[in-house]
Structures are given as C-alpha cells and as structure tokens.
Amino acid sequence: MNFVGRIFSCSVVAATLLMLAGCGQKSNCNGISFGGSGSGSGTGGGVNTGGSVCGGSGNNSGGGGGGSNTDLLYFVGGGNSIDGASLNSSGTFASLTGVTPPNIGSSSFVAPNIVIANKSFLYVPYKANVNGTDQGFVAAFLISHSTGALSNISGSPFSTGTSGADSAAIDPQGRFLFVGDQVSGSVSSFQINSASGALTPAPGSPLIDPLTGPVEMEVDGSGNYLYFTQGSVSSYTVEYFIDQNTGALSAAGQFQLLASRVRSEPSGKYLFAVGSPSGGIDVYSIESGTGNLLFLNTYATATSCYEMTVSPNGQFLYAFAKAGQVAESMEGFSLDVNGVLTPLPNSPFTTIPGQFAGQFDQGGTHMFTSTISGFSVLSMDPNTGTPTNPTPDLTVTATPFFAVTQ
Numbered sequence: 001m002n003f004v005g006r007i008f009s010c011s012v013v014a015a016t017l018l019m020l021a022g023c024g025q026k027s028n029c030n031g032i033s034f035g036g037s038g039s040g041s042g043t044g045g046g047v048n049t050g051g052s053v054c055g056g057s058g059n060n061s062g063g064g065g066g067g068s069n070t071d072l073l074y075f076v077g078g079g080n081s082i083d084g085a086s087l088n089s090s091g092t093f094a095s096l097t098g099v100t101p102p103n104i105g106s107s108s109f110v111a112p113n114i115v116i117a118n119k120s121f122l123y124v125p126y127k128a129n130v131n132g133t134d135q136g137f138v139a140a141f142l143i144s145h146s147t148g149a150l151s152n153i154s155g156s157p158f159s160t161g162t163s164g165a166d167s168a169a170i171d172p173q174g175r176f177l178f179v180g181d182q183v184s185g186s187v188s189s190f191q192i193n194s195a196s197g198a199l200t201p202a203p204g205s206p207l208i209d210p211l212t213g214p215v216e217m218e219v220d221g222s223g224n225y226l227y228f229t230q231g232s233v234s235s236y237t238v239e240y241f242i243d244q245n246t247g248a249l250s251a252a253g254q255f256q257l258l259a260s261r262v263r264s265e266p267s268g269k270y271l272f273a274v275g276s277p278s279g280g281i282d283v284y285s286i287e288s289g290t291g292n293l294l295f296l297n298t299y300a301t302a303t304s305c306y307e308m309t310v311s312p313n314g315q316f317l318y319a320f321a322k323a324g325q326v327a328e329s330m331e332g333f334s335l336d337v338n339g340v341l342t343p344l345p346n347s348p349f350t351t352i353p354g355q356f357a358g359q360f361d362q363g364g365t366h367m368f369t370s371t372i373s374g375f376s377v378l379s380m381d382p383n384t385g386t387p388t389n390p391t392p393d394l395t396v397t398a399t400p401f402f403a404v405t406q
Helices: 007-021
Strands: 069-077 082-088 093-095 115-117 121-130 133-143 150-152 167-170 176-181 186-192 199-201 214-219 225-230 237-242 249-255 261-264 270-274 281-286 293-299 305-310 316-323 331-335 341-343 357-360 366-370 374-380 398-405
Touching: 069 366, 069 374, 115 167, 115 398, 121 167, 133 176, 167 214, 176 214, 186 214, 214 261, 225 261, 261 305, 270 305, 305 357, 316 357, 357 398, 366 398, 374 398
Parallel strands: none
Antiparallel strands: 069 082, 069 398, 082 093, 115 121, 121 133, 133 150, 167 176, 176 186, 186 199, 214 225, 225 237, 237 249, 261 270, 270 281, 281 293, 305 316, 316 331, 331 341, 357 366, 366 374
C-alpha cells in the first residue's frame, strides 16, 4: 500500500513560509526575540531572554466581556507572534487584552504543531539560523491562567540537537515532549519538569534514522508508543517505544497504513488513520506490549478527510475535510469499546460553519476549531456528542497551528 501525500500540510507550510518571508524581526514586551539573524551564541538560537513575564500595563483581565478565563487558546499569528484568546465564564470568546505576545522572528520556521503540557506549559518548536547553521529549538512558556500571559521558562529555548523542528507531541501524562525533524529523520525526546516546565534531553536523544522523515506525530493513549507519518506517498508509519522512566525512544516497527495523519484515543486500544484513497477513516487496534497495529475496519465519510480529533472521554471522534481551500462540514461519530464508529445524528453538521481542524479542552465541553478567518468555539454535549455554535467566531490573522487548555 502507498501513502497519500500530505497535500494540505504541504500547502499550509508553503503558505506559512511565504508569510514569514515578509515579516520583520520583532521583540516582545521584555526584549525576547526568537530566530535572529545568526548573531546568537550558537547555544541559544539567537534568543535574547530578557525579562520573564509578558504582560502589558493595561487591562490584564484576559478576553473582553468580564468574567474569569475558563479556556485559553494560543496560536501562531501574523508576523510569527504567538497570540492568544480566551473563552471566559461569561461566554465571551475574544483576543487576550493587555498582554503582549512573544514573537518568533522571520528567520525561523514555525512548526506545524504547538503543544501544551499539564495545562501550564506551552512548547513551540522552530528552527533558526545560528552563525550560518540551521538548528532546531523549542521555545517554552509558562501560562498564566488569570491573564493568559506567557512567561519565558528558564533555559528556554531548548536545543533539539538537530537541524530543524517540524512536529511535536506530548504523552498523555505530560511527562515527555517529542520533537521531529523531517529533514534529518530525527526525533528529539525531552523530560518535562512538572514544576517548572523546563526540558531535559532524554538519554539517546535525538534518535536519528535518515531513512525516515517524521511529519505528524502521535502518542497512543497509554503513553507507551510514539507513531509518526511521513511526507512521502511511499513511506511507512513508524513506531517507537517510549521508556516510561526516562522518555528515551527505541525503534519498534513500521506499518504501511496509507495514512497522512493518525490520531489515538484515551484507552490506548485504538489508532485512527485518514488519507487512504477511500477518503474514510481506518481503525486499527493497538496490540498491548508491542504497539503493533491490526487493521479492523474502514468507515465511510461524506468527504475525504484529512484531520481528526477525539473527545477526552473517548466516546466521540470528529473528522474534518476541505474542498480546495474551503472547509467542509465537520462529521461526528460515536466510538464504542470495540472500536466501532457510528455516525452521530445530523452528521455532517451542516448548520455549523466549515472547520479545518479542532481541539478539545481537557473537560471536553468545548472544541476550538480553525476556520478560514480565524477560530470558532463549539459547545459539545459530553453525553450525545452533539456540537452547537452559540458563541460568535473570533476573526484574527492566524495560521492553523494552535493549542488549547483550560
């Protein structure tokens, strides 16, 4: 079987690179600038870590409309800034106010994934040219839930030990961060300090296999296995074992899933794949102890899907598709203990504007989705899986790279 190419991801990356080419170097409120012109020391990626807290002198109450923040959204915005928005207890979804976002400069490539661990730490993989050499880094920030401000974590940025940083994943327990570099075929693994968010390279990191090219990474629900898909249509999905004490990786197996993207669910029993010629969702069982994948079934979708998300309770899966550059209607499925998918009533959800991708908050009551003009927040019924769209959308300049936390 052959892979379907990552057409959407490649077009997004290309568009992002074009956007970055026109962006100038910026600094945040404390002089933190990322990816400078190569004048850095070689150990910090040209990052000047001035002060720590990124807060303005104005109103620091988060999004507008009053009320405390219940959910925070961070995304790569225009000009390479890491922008934020909040959904507050009054039901207002708005950009953060009184907070100056950190910025990754124009010489950096912002990775397709930004991730949050333990509701507290935001990690942004990127590469920068340091003294004429491309190097991979992870910018790490502490999240203030009261204001949404981001503080630079001591030691950030953290070197990946590779020439770039293209993808990221975190284990479900928030212990380990994994960062992929497609060009060198490497995956860097880090231990996450649960108190500070600081990163320590795991033994043997980075693990390099020049015959692979990690593009999209996913850790299974048990936290034992890391899977990644690759950009080539003839490449396999690769599996690595995760050492549960250190986060160190070791090669496990390769599976020809014909997938462009894989997603897991909380129990660690199943892996879902999209990208096959059928355009549907392939379901695989994960063998305990080995992580081997056994094909179970393909479930038809109304359109060819390229992205998925699973609810935190593991009972529902949602799929996203697009026609050209227009998002199709989101589809929803119930998921039973045997890995069987059943379409939800009224799926596809044609009354909700088209979405490109979605992420749940940890409680499973809200899904944040990227749209052609910014972001939507959907209210999700945890019992029926039915989405509603009572909150006005947020119109902002953004790439589709985002992360959500309560």
